[in-house]
Amino acid sequence: xxxxxxxGMNPRRxxxxxxxxxxxxxxxxxxxxxxxxxAVAAAVLSGCGGHEASHPVGSGSQRGTxxxxxxxxxxxxxxxxxxxxxxxxxxxxLDRRIDSRRTTPSELRRAGERQQLxxxxxxxxxxxxxxxxxxxPPMQRRRTAxxxxxxxxxxxxxxxxxxxxxxxxxxWRIERPAPAPELWADYxxxxxxxxxxxSYLAAINMVESSFGxxxxxxxxxxxxxxxxxxxxxxxxxxxxxxQDPHDAVLGAAxxxxxxxxxxxxxxxxxxYNDSSAYARAVTLLADVMRRDPRQFFGFYHWRIFYLTARGxxxxxxxxxxxxxxxxxxxLARHPDALVLP
Numbered sequence: 001x002x003x004x005x006x007x008g009m010n011p012r013r014x015x016x017x018x019x020x021x022x023x024x025x026x027x028x029x030x031x032x033x034x035x036x037x038x039a040v041a042a043a044v045l046s047g048c049g050g051h052e053a054s055h056p057v058g059s060g061s062q063r064g065t066x067x068x069x070x071x072x073x074x075x076x077x078x079x080x081x082x083x084x085x086x087x088x089x090x091x092x093x094l095d096r097r098i099d100s101r102r103t104t105p106s107e108l109r110r111a112g113e114r115q116q117l118x119x120x121x122x123x124x125x126x127x128x129x130x131x132x133x134x135x136x137p138p139m140q141r142r143r144t145a146x147x148x149x150x151x152x153x154x155x156x157x158x159x160x161x162x163x164x165x166x167x168x169x170x171x172w173r174i175e176r177p178a179p180a181p182e183l184w185a186d187y188x189x190x191x192x193x194x195x196x197x198x199s200y201l202a203a204i205n206m207v208e209s210s211f212g213x214x215x216x217x218x219x220x221x222x223x224x225x226x227x228x229x230x231x232x233x234x235x236x237x238x239x240x241x242x243q244d245p246h247d248a249v250l251g252a253a254x255x256x257x258x259x260x261x262x263x264x265x266x267x268x269x270x271x272y273n274d275s276s277a278y279a280r281a282v283t284l285l286a287d288v289m290r291r292d293p294r295q296f297f298g299f300y301h302w303r304i305f306y307l308t309a310r311g312x313x314x315x316x317x318x319x320x321x322x323x324x325x326x327x328x329x330x331l332a333r334h335p336d337a338l339v340l341p
Contacts (some may be wrong), residue, residue, distance in 0.1 A: 043304045043315070044116075044210045045151035045281075084128055088135035091118055095140050098298040112301025117339075119144070120305065120312075125153055143288045143295065150281040154207065158279050165309040168324040171215040174315050177225075178245040180300045183211060186246050190253035196261050201249055202296050203285035204272065211300055212245055213317070226252045305339060312339040 009258035097103050097111040122132055129148060133141050177183070183205065205211050205225060212225035222229050226248040235240050236254040240247030252272070259271040269279035291298045304315040308327045314337045331338055 028184060043214075043306050044206065044302050045147075045154055050190040084131045085135060087118060087122065087128075091115070091132070091144065093141065094118070094137060094298075095136075095143075099292065100296050108297055109301045111299040113303060115298055116302040119147060119151075123148060139292070143292060146284040146288050150284040153277040153281040153284070157275060165307060167309045168326050169306060169308070169315070169321065169327055169330055170216060171321050171323050172214050172315065172319065173321075174213055174304055174317050174319040175215060176317050177213050177300070179209040180297055183245060183249070183300070184296070190250050193250070194253040194257040196253040196256045197265070197286060197290065197340070198268075199286040199289035199293075200261075200265065200282065201252055202289055202299075203224070203282045204252055205245075205249065206285060206299055206302075207278070207282055210302065210304055213304060216323050224248045228252075310338065313337050314339055 094111045094115045098115065103111065122129055129145075133145055136144060139242060149308055183202070187201045187205075190196060190201055191198040208227040209225045210213075223233075224242040225245050228237070228251060229249065230242070233251060236258070237247065237251045238254065240251060242251075243250060255272060256265075256268045257328055259268045263269040266279050266283060270276070273279070280302065285299075289299070304319075305312045306315055307313075310327050310331065313327060313330070316337070
């Protein structure tokens with residue numbers, strides 16, 4: 001990579017350009033499945049949220065057919081599709097926009113946000129997934145199926161208690177993530193140094209903290225954009241700042257490399273988070289971005305929707321609660337934050 005640093009990029013990092021399409025540490029396992037991690041993963045990928053232990057979408061009242069979702073308004077200004085064909089067409093259009101190098105930054109942000117919302121809608125209607133996927137081009141079908149499967153796997157990490165959705169929003173702070181060019185450079189620097197695929201690091205960053213948007217101490221004490229337990233950070237952080245995206249990404253690469261990523265990536269991921277569902281979900285998302293690097297820039301713009309007993313609640317940049325806040329009181333102050341499923 002070469003060229004001058006993009007606007008806002010930290011000068012200590014390598015310069016960045018848009019991706020081109022392809023022609024001796026101790027074994028210290030991050031044993032705890034962090035409540036922050038699982039809640040973030042579901043809030044980004046599948047819309048689940050909860051208390052310390054979050055719960056999946058399970059209420060029958062929140063499922064149905066796509067045709068029952070006619071015209072429901074959302075905070076993105078996009079009405080839910082009226083048919084399987086319309087949903088497929090919108091997904092095709094958004095995928096082309098994300099994949100195009102002519103797309104402006106603002107258009108890319110909107111495309112990523114809308115893609116997330118449409119996939120969340122599809123995830124709430126599992127009976128329609130196959131019909132929609134059949135209407136997508138082969139490569140997009142594979143990517144979309146993998147992304148949906150990753151969401152289902154992460155959701156499976158929650159206690160299966162239908163109807164036990166939260167009435168309290170989490171004690172999180174939502175901030176803007178580091179610029180995508182900086183994260184892109186960090187992932188690739190880590191890949192060059194430690195042999196860990198850049199897309200795996202991006203997938204972990206996405207699942208752990210939505211690329212650094214979510215700040216919240218887990219029950220296991222995990223911290224930072226890559227959600228390191230302090231003891232593990234002491235082993236792999238190389239004296240860096242656990243909260244710094246660049247240092248955290250390199251620390252994650254060291255951990256994975258030291259635990260056999262080159263031989264068995266899936267087993268190495270179990271040393272990062274000891275859950276087979278987590279490891280498989282990260283692998284699926286990594287494969288999506290490895291096959292089409294532009295998908296990273298779509299995922300980067302996915303936002304935090306927290307599923308509660310009242311419906312999906314958007315947690316915007318600037319949300320900052322030191323304690324759980326009742327959904328009712330938050331919505332009284334921010335009525336536009338409610339996005340019904």
